[in-house]
Amino acid sequence: MIIFWRNGLAAVANILTLAVTGSGDRPATRESSGDMTTIRRFCCNDLLRFASVNLDHLTETFNMSFYMTYLARWPDYFHVAEAPGNHIMGYIMGKVEGQGESWHGHVTAVTVAPEYRRQRLAKKLMNLLENISDKIDKAYFVDLFVRASNTPAIKMYEKLGYVIYRRVLRYYSGEEDGLDMRKALSRDVEKKSINPLKHPVTPDELEYD
Numbered sequence: 001m002i003i004f005w006r007n008g009l010a011a012v013a014n015i016l017t018l019a020v021t022g023s024g025d026r027p028a029t030r031e032s033s034g035d036m037t038t039i040r041r042f043c044c045n046d047l048l049r050f051a052s053v054n055l056d057h058l059t060e061t062f063n064m065s066f067y068m069t070y071l072a073r074w075p076d077y078f079h080v081a082e083a084p085g086n087h088i089m090g091y092i093m094g095k096v097e098g099q100g101e102s103w104h105g106h107v108t109a110v111t112v113a114p115e116y117r118r119q120r121l122a123k124k125l126m127n128l129l130e131n132i133s134d135k136i137d138k139a140y141f142v143d144l145f146v147r148a149s150n151t152p153a154i155k156m157y158e159k160l161g162y163v164i165y166r167r168v169l170r171y172y173s174g175e176e177d178g179l180d181m182r183k184a185l186s187r188d189v190e191k192k193s194i195n196p197l198k199h200p201v202t203p204d205e206l207e208y209d
């Protein structure tokens with residue numbers, strides 16, 4: 001019931017936002033830029049159409065119930081970018097969680113199809129999620145995990161202002177290390193959330209994954 005109520009609210013908010021795109025304190029959730037890219041909320045049907053984007057070996061693919069949970073609980077954090085012809089260019093999926101000063105936005109997945117890369121699309125999707133965490137949910141920071149070998153993504157996150165907060169040993173399938181990267185939001189005035197840890201941690205030491 002709560003889920004449906006939140007979804008209902010989200011749908012109303014989305015319609016209102018469409019009517020006033022770019023104004024008010026809610027960030028635009030549908031954006032059509034000069035290059036004909038449309039960014040909008042991800043919906044159930046997109047799950048049947050995004051396989052080509054997920055073919056990338058650095059893009060995690062989860063089971064359907066995982067995606068459905070995100071859609072139901074954190075619809076503000078799930079956006080897709082489309083080219084004319086409804087071709088999916090990329091998407092971002094995330095959530096907000098934590099207690100007290102650990103209240104934070106989390107990027108669970110961000111991916112852009114190879115043919116649409118280096119056009120600042122991931123940057124737009126990241127900015128959208130960060131704005132929602134910052135302005136709507138008043139979170140202290142945004143974080144994410146990235147494979148230690150994924151240099152392009154690490155470079156992108158650094159360009160967007162993320163720092164390596166800690167290394168998580170064998171985070172990926174018990175093999176590759178993950179980097180927990182963070183960006184402080186306006187509520188974290190002293191930027192305490194991004195003070196890097198001196199030592200690596202193991203996955204069982206993580207408060208949230």
Ligand SMILES: CC(C)(COP(=O)(O)OP(=O)(O)OC[C@H]1O[C@@H](n2cnc3c(N)ncnc32)[C@H](O)[C@@H]1OP(=O)(O)O)[C@@H](O)C(=O)NCCC(=O)NCCS
Nearest residue numbers: 058111112117118119120121122123146152153155156159
């Ligand atoms: C990482 C990824 C999402 C970047 O998407 P993108 O739309 O090409 O990124 P953007 O165009 O928004 O890049 C923004 C900035 O990040 C940096 N960047 C992006 N890709 C980069 C690369 N391959 N090498 C170096 N820097 C890169 C650049 O500084 C870029 O700004 P610039 O083009 O003005 O120099 C995309 O390469 C991808 O989908 N990779 C596979 C999935 C993945 O690794 N996801 C992250 C998992 S944690």
